[in-house]
Amino acid sequence: MAEVEATQAALVDVSKTNSVPGEGYDKKCIFCKIVNNEMGTELLHSDEEVSCFRDIKPGAPHHYLVVPTKHVGNCKSLTKEHVPLVKQLVETGKEILQKNNITDLSDVRFGFHWPPFCSVTHLHLHVLAPASQMGFMSRLFYRLNSYWFITVSPLLCTCTKKAIVHDLMI
Template sequence: MMDETISCFRDIHPGAPHHYLVVPNKHVGNCKSLRKEHVPLVEKMVEMGKEILQKNNVTDLNDVRFGFHWPPFSSVTHLHLHVLAPVSQMGFMSRLVYRLNSYWFITAEQLLQKLDSMS
């Protein structure tokens, strides 16, 4: 799935039954390098994540996780959103790697709040 600015594909090492990555087509650094002007891009990435889940019959959006690895805990230097579902079926290691409120993973919502608060 793609449009003129972002693409979405399955993660090659899935952490959940549905695990997709949404990436900008043009290079954008990691989430720590983003600024307030990137809010529309991150919002668009989340929307595409929701669309791919709906296309794959994932209807319970309360059992999904959208987020980014926070540097230096990111092995890829290109911005990428993890879309995971259902969270309730993630294994032990995936629950650790994509854990909420950890210093290595930030939800899309937390990132958007951080970007919005920038001057």
Template sequence: MAAAVNTPTPEIGTTNQTDDGYDKKCIFCKILKGEMGTELLHNDETVSCFRDIHAGAPHHYLVVPSKHVGNCKSLGKEHVPLVEQLVETGKEILQKNDVTDLNDVRFGFHWPPFCSVTHLHLHVLAPVSQMGFMSRLIYRLNSYWFVTADQLLQRLNSMS
């Protein structure tokens, strides 16, 4: 007979996540709850959007699930519609801000452990042609630390 694994059970009320999908320690959850004074450019039951405080391009937005979802490494095939909705919302925000050349836009995610916030967030950057040296490095295509939305969707769709 195998030995039982003694896994500690958290005390009631000590978990960070609430029933409504809010993580009390997550900065993005706090933004979505209105606790940080950040302007929401889009906010519905599924996704929300706000400006990145460390803009890497003239237009740099973060599109996030309205309920706490872990980073892109924790996603499964069932998250494909969510990721697609993040991208569509990003495109809508760009259009509302008069960005019409979607060929000069980058949609992507930092790959763990290279993300500073564990709440899933899509970076929407435009125009890419106006990004500075450091931004080109931080949001670099085909790197270990940044994947495009298309690459993530391809990865999720290939899961069994």
């Protein structure tokens, strides 16, 4: 009984966290609407920084999207200041996988679609597992470090390089 009450309390806390859109909300963005409970999508995780929900077109048995709770543009717009946020997206993705009994992180794919190949301009990390069970089309759409899909490490390097170039120009 106490466990049920704790689960209900956690669900109430999730709904309160994002009930009123504010700063960092784009009224045209579907992911902003999802994290603010305007779409009826089940949030698997939600706090002030990061939210997670299932992908509507799963490419693997477990396919989650981890997004900043506040609107952040696509991965091309990231700077070195966003590095901690990207790391938090990954950590949240790992936590969601563990809650769903996925412990083999060597058979997981984490990454972002590189513009113009992303359908939503709100930054979102794809978390797919097990990668070994992805179908042919999913292997193509989520191919590691392809022209349209970038994993976390190269993205963070890109953010850092942009910062170095910017510093050199000043």
